[in-house]
Amino acid sequence: MPDASLAKRILALAIPSLGALIAEPLFLLTDTAMVGHLGASALASLGLASTVLTTVIGLLIFLAYATTPIVARRLGAGNRPGALSAGIDGLWLALGLGVILGALGYALTPLVVGWFGAEGDVSLGAVSYLSISWWGLPGMLLVIAATGLMRGLQDTRTPLWIALAGFSANAALNAVLIYGLGLGLIGSALGTVFAQWAMAAVFLAIIIREARAHQVSLAPGLIGIRAAARSGSWLFVRTLSLRVALISTVVVATGLGTRELAAWHIVFTIFSLLALALDALAIAAQALVGHDLGSGDVQTVRQTTSTLMAWGFMGGGMLATLTGLLSPVLPFVMTSDGPLREVLVVVLILLALTLPLSGFVFVLDGVLIGAGDGKYLALTGVLNVVMFAPFLWLASITQWEVSGVNLGGLLMLETAFGVSYIGARALTLGLRARGERWMVTGESR
Numbered sequence: 076m077p078d079a080s081l082a083k084r085i086l087a088l089a090i091p092s093l094g095a096l097i098a099e100p101l102f103l104l105t106d107t108a109m110v111g112h113l114g115a116s117a118l119a120s121l122g123l124a125s126t127v128l129t130t131v132i133g134l135l136i137f138l139a140y141a142t143t144p145i146v147a148r149r150l151g152a153g154n155r156p157g158a159l160s161a162g163i164d165g166l167w168l169a170l171g172l173g174v175i176l177g178a179l180g181y182a183l184t185p186l187v188v189g190w191f192g193a194e195g196d197v198s199l200g201a202v203s204y205l206s207i208s209w210w211g212l213p214g215m216l217l218v219i220a221a222t223g224l225m226r227g228l229q230d231t232r233t234p235l236w237i238a239l240a241g242f243s244a245n246a247a248l249n250a251v252l253i254y255g256l257g258l259g260l261i262g263s264a265l266g267t268v269f270a271q272w273a274m275a276a277v278f279l280a281i282i283i284r285e286a287r288a289h290q291v292s293l294a295p296g297l298i299g300i301r302a303a304a305r306s307g308s309w310l311f312v313r314t315l316s317l318r319v320a321l322i323s324t325v326v327v328a329t330g331l332g333t334r335e336l337a338a339w340h341i342v343f344t345i346f347s348l349l350a351l352a353l354d355a356l357a358i359a360a361q362a363l364v365g366h367d368l369g370s371g372d373v374q375t376v377r378q379t380t381s382t383l384m385a386w387g388f389m390g391g392g393m394l395a396t397l398t399g400l401l402s403p404v405l406p407f408v409m410t411s412d413g414p415l416r417e418v419l420v421v422v423l424i425l426l427a428l429t430l431p432l433s434g435f436v437f438v439l440d441g442v443l444i445g446a447g448d449g450k451y452l453a454l455t456g457v458l459n460v461v462m463f464a465p466f467l468w469l470a471s472i473t474q475w476e477v478s479g480v481n482l483g484g485l486l487m488l489e490t491a492f493g494v495s496y497i498g499a500r501a502l503t504l505g506l507r508a509r510g511e512r513w514m515v516t517g518e519s520r
Contacts, residue, residue: 081379085386088362089231089355089359091234092358094235094239095231095234095235095239096354097351109250110260116196117260120199120204120260121204123188123197123198124201124208127180128205128208131176133314134314134315138168138220139226140307143223143224144520145302145303145447145519146161147228147364147365147366148518149161149519150229153370156291158227159224159228160292162223163224163291164300165224165303166282167295167300169213169217169220170217173213173215174213180212184209185202188201204261204263207268214272214275218271218278221275226358226361227365237277238274240277241277244269249263302519308449310452310453313453316453317456320496323460323463323467327470327471328340328488331481334479335481335485337412338422341415342422342489345409345423353433353434353438356438357440358441360444361441361444364441365447368445368515368516369517369518371517373516380439380508384438388434388435391431391432395427398426398427399423399424405423406423414480417478418482422489426493428493429489429494432501433497435505439501442508446520455503459500459503463492463499466490466495469487469491470488
């Protein structure tokens with residue numbers, strides 16, 4: 076059992092992180108509901124545009140993951156001004172990437188939307204939405220980097236309150252702009268852009284005040300930006316490998332058939348929601364491990380890692396129990412299709428059985444990110460996808476129909492992802508965590 080002080084440190088970081096993680100999808104769901112009342116065409120346009128935006132932002136999450144351990148290390152070494160300086164360099168990197176990618180996205184929007192082959196009205200709506208949304212990308216990336224900075228400073232409460240306020244404002248703005256001013260889908264895009272920049276402004280005001288209090292320059296440091304970019308590049312590869320794995324499951328599910336794709340969308344939506352709870356522990360791991368390695372306290376790092384591994388496994392077990400108990404009910408909530416309901420119960424039970432291993436993996440991923448071990452995560456991320464590929468192929472050729480739905484293919488697909496891919500990650504992460512090479516102490520890695 077962990078001592079009370081360690082448990083308190085973990086919970087103080089994990090609970091607010093969970094709140095912030097859950098806030099975003101809930102408010103995005105509200106936006107979707109608002110646009111949904113504009114008609115199927117508008118909703119389809121939003122879905123297409125959101126796919127593009129979430130892919131870009133998902134790949135750039137390394138801005139938070141790279142900033143957190145660098146800031147935490149310097150804080151742990153007793154160098155708060157240095158920690159702030161590193162975080163500010165991360166903000167400049169985020170702003171630069173946001174401006175460049177926003178400009179590219181704006182210019183390439185018609186081409187990218189055309190790849191999806193959607194109907195004319197849907198494509199036009201998606202182009203209009205994206206053309207406005209790209210203006211908010213620099214603000215969103217500043218929010219991501221600033222969140223990483225605050226986590227590195229062992230503060231997850233501030234990002235929580237800003238997330239709640241920002242996404243609440245987004246919902247209110249969208250209601251006014253969509254319906255009050257009659258701007259429709261364009262109003263939804265404008266509301267989101269305004270909210271993103273407002274959140275960025277609040278973060279910047281807090282960080283500028285802190286920097287002035289510690290006499291830290293707000294100017295970009297070339298060395299610091301290079302360090303953040305180098306660390307972030309490895310984490311980008313790691314994140315890209317995850318995205319490839321996720322997209323591959325959708326490609327295979329699409330090949331299985333329309334009902335199978337619908338079933339997989341439901342299963343993976345539920346998994347994504349459950350993963351948020353486990354991600355909260357991973358965020359706590361990033362902040363704590365980075366801080367304690369910075370202070371040179373290897374013993375506490377070991378204790379924290381062991382505790383979080385146990386908590387991740389137990390947390391996954393609790394979610395597994397909940398999912399298993401709700402497996403007969405969830406299909407009725409998610410769909411009115413009788414055959415889909417029938418097969419979903421079995422697939423959800425298999426999903427539940429894989430959750431304890433997922434909890435173990437998510438925590439160790441956070442531990443190694445916190446240690447700045449991005450290169451290992453990137454290289455093994457590619458290896459994990461290679462190990463995953465044969466099982467994906469098996470899923471694509473498996474045939475066992477129940478009520479006209481390929482239940483065998485769906486079960487093999489869940490096995491491929493939840494057992495082979497998550498299992499490969501557990502193996503590579505677990506082997507690394509057993510050794511000592513990742514525990515590099517000091518202010519920088």
